[in-house]
Amino acid sequence: xxxxxxxxxxxxxxxxxxxxxxxxxxxxxxxxxxxxxxxxxxxxxxxxxxxxxxxxxxxxxxxxxxxxxxxxxxxxxxxxxxxxxxxxxxxxxxxxxxxxxxxxxxxxxxxxxxxxxxxxxxxxxxxxxxxxxxxxxxxxxxxxxxxxxxxxxxxxxxxxxxxxxxxxxxxxxxxxxxxxxxxxxxxxxxxxxxxxxxxxxxxxxxxxxxxxxxxxxxxxxx
Numbered sequence: 001x002x003x004x005x006x007x008x009x010x011x012x013x014x015x016x017x018x019x020x021x022x023x024x025x026x027x028x029x030x031x032x033x034x035x036x037x038x039x040x041x042x043x044x045x046x047x048x049x050x051x052x053x054x055x056x057x058x059x060x061x062x063x064x065x066x067x068x069x070x071x072x073x074x075x076x077x078x079x080x081x082x083x084x085x086x087x088x089x090x091x092x093x094x095x096x097x098x099x100x101x102x103x104x105x106x107x108x109x110x111x112x113x114x115x116x117x118x119x120x121x122x123x124x125x126x127x128x129x130x131x132x133x134x135x136x137x138x139x140x141x142x143x144x145x146x147x148x149x150x151x152x153x154x155x156x157x158x159x160x161x162x163x164x165x166x167x168x169x170x171x172x173x174x175x176x177x178x179x180x181x182x183x184x185x186x187x188x189x190x191x192x193x194x195x196x197x198x199x200x201x202x203x204x205x206x207x208x209x210x211x212x213x214x215x216x217x218x219x220x221x222x
Contacts, residue, residue: 011037012110013056013092015103015139020044021056021094023071030060031087035069043073045096045103053095055080060087080117090117105139152189192218 010026021043028035035058045054053076060069063085073094074080080088093109111117159182188194195216198205205213 011058011091011112013094013108015105015108016042018044018102019047019096019100021073021103021108023056023091028058028089030058030069030089031062031082033060033062033067033069035060041071043071045073045094047099047101048096049098051095051098052076053093055088055090056092056094058089058091061085062087089119090114104143106143149190152186156186194218 009024011028012024012026014022014024016022023037023041023043025037025039027037043056054073055076055078057072057074057080058069059072059081061067072088076093080090082088090111092111094103095107096103097107113120193216195214197212198215207213
């Protein structure tokens, strides 16, 4: 269970580089034992040929000889342990695709507010769940954007090849306009700055001076 004051990042699991995860600094109360991780820590998962899921666990080992609390990555099929000597809090679950060399943000599911797996000590954290959802959606958007850029580059190559075969059948004016429009669309996507004229049933929307009115927008991604 978390002990939190002003931050929702206590022990948040995030992607780092490759198959390495970062567990943010933070504090917790784990079955009565206080835990304070002053700095970010890392955990590196193994590459596998098959897709595997892991629990990222904060584990209390409390026996007659000693007491310690450690971060553990455990196969999700092993479940979680809660006994007299071992007590687990699951900070997140992470899925690693077979033969993948990198963990994506969308592969990480934050479980800190799941009372059956971890949970919060106080009601001070009011927005962690929505923030975590936003973080996962943002990561997914970034991945889709990167994939779209790759596909767009492939489409550009395919278009250029096609254009070379038909440009001689088009007059210079038509060919030039077509090429410019494609370039403008690509530029807007790459720069995340979009403009377009506004249309009505009567045609293009204009102001009192006859100038076209444009819509202008960008997508906000943190």
